Amino acid sequence: MPRTRRRELLVAGAAGALGARIPSAEARRRSRRSRLYDVVVVGAGLSGLIAARAVRRAGRSVLVLEARHRVGGRNLDHSIGRGKVAELGGEWAGPGQDRVLGLARELGVKTFPTHDQGDNVYYRDGQRKTYSGDxxxxxxxxxxxxxxxxxxxxxxxxxxxxxxxxxxxxxxxxxxxxxxxxxxxxxxxxxxxxxxxxxxxxxxxxxxxxxxxxxxxxxxxxxxxxxxxxxGSAQSIRFVGGPKQLSKKLAARLGRIVRTGTPVLAIEHGRDGVTLHSARRSFRARQAILTPPKPAIGAIRFTPQLPPAYDQYLQRQPMGSVLKVNAIYDRPFWRDQGLSGSAISTTGPVQIVYDNSPPDGRP
Amino acid sequence: MPRTRRRELLVAGAAGALGARIPSAEARRRSRRSRLYDVVVVGAGLSGLIAARAVRRAGRSVLVLEARHRVGGRNLDHSIGRGKVAELGGEWAGPGQDRVLGLARELGVKTFPTHDQGDNVYYRDGQRKTYSGDxxxxxxxxxxxxxxxxxxxxxxxxxxxxxxxxxxxxxxxxxxxxxxxxxxxxxxxxxxxxxxxxxxxxxxxxxxxxxxxxxxxxxxxxxxxxxxxxxGSAQSIRFVGGPKQLSKKLAARLGRIVRTGTPVLAIEHGRDGVTLHSARRSFRARQAILTPPKPAIGAIRFTPQLPPAYDQYLQRQPMGSVLKVNAIYDRPFWRDQGLSGSAISTTGPVQIVYDNSPPDGRP
Known part of the structure; x- marks a missing residue:
């Protein structure tokens, strides 16, 4: 079996990150005279930013509202200096994932192959074995x-x-x-x-x-x-400088239409369009695009309520739960020992390990 | 197989019922000087009201906050006049359910046996058969x-x-x-x-x-x-005047400490206790008891966030989805034909039918 790798950091409790602040009557009053956008996009992860770009390219007005104080959603990179990062969230692409790879080319984000030279380690029942191949x-x-x-x-x-x-x-x-x-x-x-x-x-x-x-x-x-x-190969390509750059560069091109720190807490929708309420103010649009994970969408108050079948669907799409830990060494010493850095273990809390070094192998 | 009956109306989208209004900064300021309760109970269904009663009996101060403009939660009775009701929500009790039956006695709510005289109807593949027994x-x-x-x-x-x-x-x-x-x-x-x-x-x-x-x-x-x-027998006892009376009578005894129309939208909790935010104001308590269905609890913003494992649990407890329709006739004519009114069908949208008449068989 090929090496098994963690593809995505699915953040438990994302819904909670929306915060506890909510629109006042004053905010609602202000919204009545506020601008009417063609589209408001909720969420400034890759999906939301790509959607906003498509709307703008179609010549329509668009606004992106993001709950967190950053863009990138489940792509989250931690800077370790000199332009290098440890990816805390999703990090891989693979052959056939043409859209994200095309986007990287377009935005000038280079890719590099996931390190896969050397023997892997298999740990089971207290026994450590090395092996080559998959x-x-x-x-x-x-x-x-x-x-x-x-x-x-x-x-x-x-x-x-x-x-x-x-x-x-x-x-x-x-x-x-x-x-x-x-x-x-x-x-x-x-x-x-x-x-x-x-x-x-x-x-x-x-x-x-x-x-x-x-x-x-x-x-x-x-x-x-x-x-x-x-x-296997869906995890064979990484992004130089981290995948969050894709979102950051997209957001930079979109400019002021991306508002972070603006959790959408309630959405009213009807024939006249959509009103989205955040903590401090409200926004009006002809249409809205919601890109957050399903449990986070389920935590938004909709008026009128969502169709029951869709509400039921939202109740049945939980997030996964995984801890991802990056340990940073001065150099990838395992490579000197002929090891790839990949290890799988059928016991213990650490079950999947891989070499997550920057392209040059140094932090 | 005994007759199969609908036990509970599980309302899809209950979370949405909390509404879209949220506390302003002004409300938060007011909460700082507001009363500190020993316990705030969220939800004025049977669980919440019983919990509040227990707290008060223990000599502690308590407040009940209910999102809807009524008490009773998933017990919802529709008046059809002369003190009679059609139960739209949960309606049955059975032998061994001593607590709810004891509560009914204590509150003076009488019970009566579910109608089960006569033949039942079994409908399958276009064929109608009658049968007696289970x-x-x-x-x-x-x-x-x-x-x-x-x-x-x-x-x-x-x-x-x-x-x-x-x-x-x-x-x-x-x-x-x-x-x-x-x-x-x-x-x-x-x-x-x-x-x-x-x-x-x-x-x-x-x-x-x-x-x-x-x-x-x-x-x-x-x-x-x-x-x-x-x-079968878990559905053999009904409440004269409907089960919602239990909640109404409990709430009447609790008096002004039950506040309806007060959805709790956000909860802050820490060493100093709990602050619960509704649309118009906030409430402080040493402890809080949350009784809403899991998806509705999951839609509350908690600060700090709930422990990830509990948040994950809330994401995995969806509500069911069923339509319950009451058809009201002047008299239970099927009884004259020797039929119980119970029917089960393995086809069609209507799969479970039963005689839901008031105790005297008349609306």
């Missing part, structure tokens, strides 16, 4: 089961359209079971089960007990049909 | 499978403590599968599967695809260990 030195039984599972995932995914997974002939059967249940039913060796759980954790930042099998299959289709891509 | 005239195969499933549910439930289901030896196995998946794996006849889905819908107001098997088993333990109780 297959950890698990027991032969576990390896056979894991390979069979990947084949079966890929086979099932063939009938699942990435954009409309619910139209797959077996969609109902696959959506009533968690990935964990499928693994429990189909893998019988404990080591292979542990490796499967680890892979899901790496891909989703979430337990296999919480993910529907259909969702996993549509994710496989989404990366081209091979589970190995999901846990 | 077992619908399904095919022999379906009946055998359903009976076997109920036995198996009850057997599994024996090892599940109602209050701590996660300590059951097989808790992990049962929590990674939905009830729908268990049914798909263990029932092979379509009619028995349909009846199982119907039963879950009746008990939960939610699809079997959304409920973990472990949750169902703990619910079975909660009613004494028999699935039949869950779908």
């Amino acid at each position: 297959i950890p030195p698990a027991s032969p039984v576990a390896l056979v089961e894991v390979e069979a599972a990947i084949l079966e995932f890929n086979n099932m995914a063939q009938e699942v359209p990435a954009a409309t997974p619910w139209t797959a002939p077996h969609a109902a059967d696959w959506d009533i079971q968690t990935v964990a249940k499928w693994v429990a039913d189909n893998l019988h060796d404990q080591e292979s089960r542990d490796l499967a759980a680890l892979a899901i954790r790496g891909v989703y930042g979430e337990e296999a007990t919480q993910v529907s099998l259909l969702d996993l299959l549509s994710a496989i289709t989404g990366v081209g049909g091979d589970f190995n891509t999901l846990i | 077992i619908p005239p399904a095919s022999p195969v379906a009946l055998v499978e359903v009976e076997a499933a109920i036995l198996e549910f009850n057997n599994m439930a024996q090892e599940v403590p109602a209050a701590t289901p996660w300590t059951a030896p097989h808790a992990a196995d049962w929590d990674i599968q939905t009830v729908a998946k268990w049914v798909a794996d263990n029932l092979h006849d379509q009619e028995s599967r349909d009846l199982a889905a119907l039963a879950i819908r009746g008990v939960y107001g939610e699809e079997a695809t959304q409920v973990s098997l472990l949750d169902l088993l703990s619910a079975i333990t909660g009613v004494g260990g028999d699935f039949n109780t869950l779908i």
Whole structure:
């Protein structure tokens, strides 16, 4: 099995970050005479900023409201000096992710390959083994089961359209079971089960007990049909200086229309358009685009309420929960020992480790 | 299988009902000099009102804040005149539910038996059959499978403590599968599967695809260990004048400490206690008790944020979704035809029907 990596830092409690301040009657009065935008975009992560750019390119007026005091959403880079960063949030791209790679080219953000030279470490039951390539030195039984599972995932995914997974002939059967249940039913060796759980954790930042099998299959289709891509090459490209630059550069081009520190707490919508209330004032638009994670959207008060089915959907899209820790060394000493820095462990709190060095290998 | 009935109207989008108004800086300033309660209870449904009563009985000061302009939460009765009501929300009690029955006695709310005389109707594939007793005239195969499933549910439930289901030896196995998946794996006849889905819908107001098997088993333990109780006798007692009276009478005794129309939108908590912000003002307390449904609690802004694990839990407790319709006739004409008024259908939008007449059978 290829190295399993953490793809995204899904921040628990993002909704809470919206803060506790809310619009006064005065703010509402002011909004009545405020400007009417064609579109207000909520959220200044990549989705929101790209949406705002598209609206402006179409010749329409647009405003972006961001709850946090920064742009970038789930891309969050921590500066370690000299233009280098430790990525605290999402960090990888991969072959076929043409839009984000095209955006990087357009914005002048260079990419570099994820470090993958040297042996990997596999740690299980107190035993440390090294291995090269993508297959950890698990027991032969576990390896056979894991390979069979990947084949079966890929086979099932063939009938699942990435954009409309619910139209797959077996969609109902696959959506009533968690990935964990499928693994429990189909893998019988404990080591292979542990490796499967680890892979899901790496891909989703979430337990296999919480993910529907259909969702996993549509994710496989989404990366081209091979589970190995999901846990492997989809994590093979990094951004020099960190991925948050994409958002920062987009926001810089958009200029004053991006307002940070402006949590949208309530939205009124009707025939006359949309009024979005933040703590200190309100904004009017013909239309609004909401890009926050689902639980954060669910925490916005809508008047009138959202359609019940959509509200129910929002209640069923929780965030995952993962801790990502960056340890910074003067130099990547493991490389001298012929190690890649990648390690997977089926025990202990630290289960997935990788070399997250800047392009030149030095902080 | 006993008649399956709707136990509770789970209102989709309850969170949205909190409204869009929020505390101004002025309100916050006022709160600094406001009274410090020992406890503020959020929510004036049965739980909140009982909690407030307990606090007051303990000699502590208490305030109840309710978002809606009424008390009663998911008990909602619609007056049809002459002291009679059509219950729009939860309506039943059953043997063993000693606390709510004791409360009714204490408050002078009489109970009466759910009407169950006469034949029931079973509708499937365009065929209407009548039957007496609890077992619908399904095919022999379906009946055998359903009976076997109920036995198996009850057997599994024996090892599940109602209050701590996660300590059951097989808790992990049962929590990674939905009830729908268990049914798909263990029932092979379509009619028995349909009846199982119907039963879950009746008990939960939610699809079997959304409920973990472990949750169902703990619910079975909660009613004494028999699935039949869950779908049968737990729905055998009604309240004369409607169950909302319990909340109304409790609130009347509590008096001015119950404030309706006061949605709590934000809560600050720390060593100095708790500050709860509503639209127009803020309230301070040493401690707070939150009784709203989980998604509504999740829509409150907490400062500091809730612990991530609890926030994650709130994100994983969605409401169910069911429509309940009361049709009012001058008299229960079906009784003259020897029918109970109960009908179950495995097709069509109306799947569960029952005689919801007032005690004397007349509106």
